[in-house]
Amino acid sequence: MLMIISVLLFITGCNNSGKYKTIETGVQTNLVTTLDAVLEANLNADGPGLIVSVWQNDKNLYTGMKGVARPMQPISEDTQFRLASVSKTFTAVAILKLYEQGLLGLHDSIVDYLPELDSSWQEISIHHLLTHQSGIPDIFNDLNTHEVINNDITNPKILQYFIENHQLEFGSGRKEEYSNTGYILLAEIITKVANMPFPEFMDLEIFAPLNMNNTYILDEDVDITERTAMNHAQHHQIYGRNVFAVGSSSQVSSMHDMERFMYALMAGKILQAETMRLMLKAHISKADSSLNGTGYGIFYFSGDGKTAYGHSGKHDGFRTIYAINRDKNAFIIMLGNGGDYMPDFTYVMDLAGEFLE
Template sequence: MTRWAGLWLSAVMLAGCASGPLPWGASRQLQALQADLAQIAQDASSPSPSGYVIKVHVQGEQVFSRHEGLASAEMGESIHDETVFELASLSKIFTALAVMQLHEQGRLALDQPLGRYLSDLPETWAELNAHQLLSHQSGLPDLLNLWPHKRLDGLDFGAVLAHFRQSPALLFSPGTQAAYSNTNYMLLAHLVSQVSGLDFGEYLQRHVFEPADMASSSVLDAWPRWVGQQALPYAQEGKVHGIDYALMGAIGQKGSMRDLEQFMQALWQHKLVQAKTLDLMMRPHAEFADGKRYGYGWYIGRLGGWAGLSGSLPAQAVGHTGRLGAFRTALYFHRERRFQLIMLSNGGPRTEKLLTQFLKTTRDRLE
């Protein structure tokens, strides 16, 4: 995910074949929202094979749903709820969740130096702690934005650590600033693996995917149990950026719309972490130079960081977006007003522009 994803987060958090009739008693506000989103989708119909799946839920009821385009033009496979997409930076939500599960169990202290848990770190990294990584306050450089794609081809985190042992300098003193860095979440995935004794993908499989019934989710194809066709990145050829990504934690996760709906249900019901832990994740722990706030794995605020904080703490609204090659993803929810917005797409700028319209319309109606 590039640094532009932070800008895109300001614009893309939402969703939208028009759904069936709203439940009896639904408000005119929701009926108007449904009509507006349907019109946007109709006006934006395109002959491009790329597409998206997008859904809006309010009070547990589906208000709007749309599927458009192909997962694979060669196979003629249409996008549907079980189509598997690259989640890009939505992966960070799950990495943070894994860390907080270990924290709940007393196996990982957020304020303790990483050197207490990891023996293979560059010297300047050993004094960092999980809190600083989760909230992007570590000072670690963002290698996904610093290094060319060819250098990242097949690169695993062991190779990343080997590089930084030779060049361990931080960008700023930890805890003094906040700067979004994918490296933070790669290191957190390594931390989860070392503390749990499981490969990171296996940890998520046992402790997140299976409890939440996320049947088609995996990390770096570690669990290739696809229920549906995997979406290809349109505007690319086969591979994302033409390379094989072997890094995980910040990116690397795959999943479907059905999976993310199951995940949100499990999150609402506190099946994955306790309510107090979710509260901690939804507090603003850092503020970036552009004013956006970040918790643990979530942008915080009225629109996931777009326009300041909710009226109370912990924040009622959080979200994240992802951008990797032609994939664009978004997950946003508001606890107080009880609605959620999920989007997965493989159409690059075309679907990004469309989803900006979905976002603005839904924001105006519901917030």
């Protein structure tokens, strides 16, 4: 099988929550007919949908899609989806690029880079943010974001909130608790250290070198492109608000661009070998992790805590996931805008896993 993935529920909410029961079409004669069948049975051609891509040994085994990105615009490999929390992997890679350049240390205090934060946060390091060990409340899951942030939800507003409200949930490094806030602060640190806006740094260091021409960071200063999928194929707001949580969930990418990134990451073309080792190290053990081990911007999905890793996301109707199996030299990517009314991601991945050698 591609991976053991049932433990994803805590992080992503990718599985359906009772609103829709996946029609299980079972294993067919080959991968293409198997995945085509499950998409055909579970999605409407004129409703929000999903695109799936499976690769092994640098060869595309399957790419299939069904549904629309917005009214009258079918999903394609160039459709741009909000990646939700899959954005965190890219933010972690950006931090590691700065680390390689000698511009920051992973165990530096975040207050060294964001001195406007309260001095009581001095013990919180970049490492703690990367591994969800900071103790900083999650702006989305621990707080009622719509009450503490007025109107559009942006990084400057979130940063200001935590400048004024610096109570931690636990001491840094004591345990792991998933925090979107940590990755928002990482984006702010990147802006300070690189001396340029986060979206500009991401384009310069990651997107442009990999020819990720359908990828951008959606913040309050960027116009949404015509190829960007709508939430439930109806609107661009998230739970009724404009959300620009840069660093945590605001990257927009196409399937073509995600494939380029996955290939380059696996081939060692983005980070140096030693840096990649740091990224994939299980800094939090399986026993103490929400999943089977936590690296920098990734979680381990497989029970052995070393074979299959990746990240996934949920942002209102957007559902995303990528998973890499190192032993099988394979990866799978799924990008959707149909919320809970899509086939269960776990089921689709299990079907794909049946055909990996």
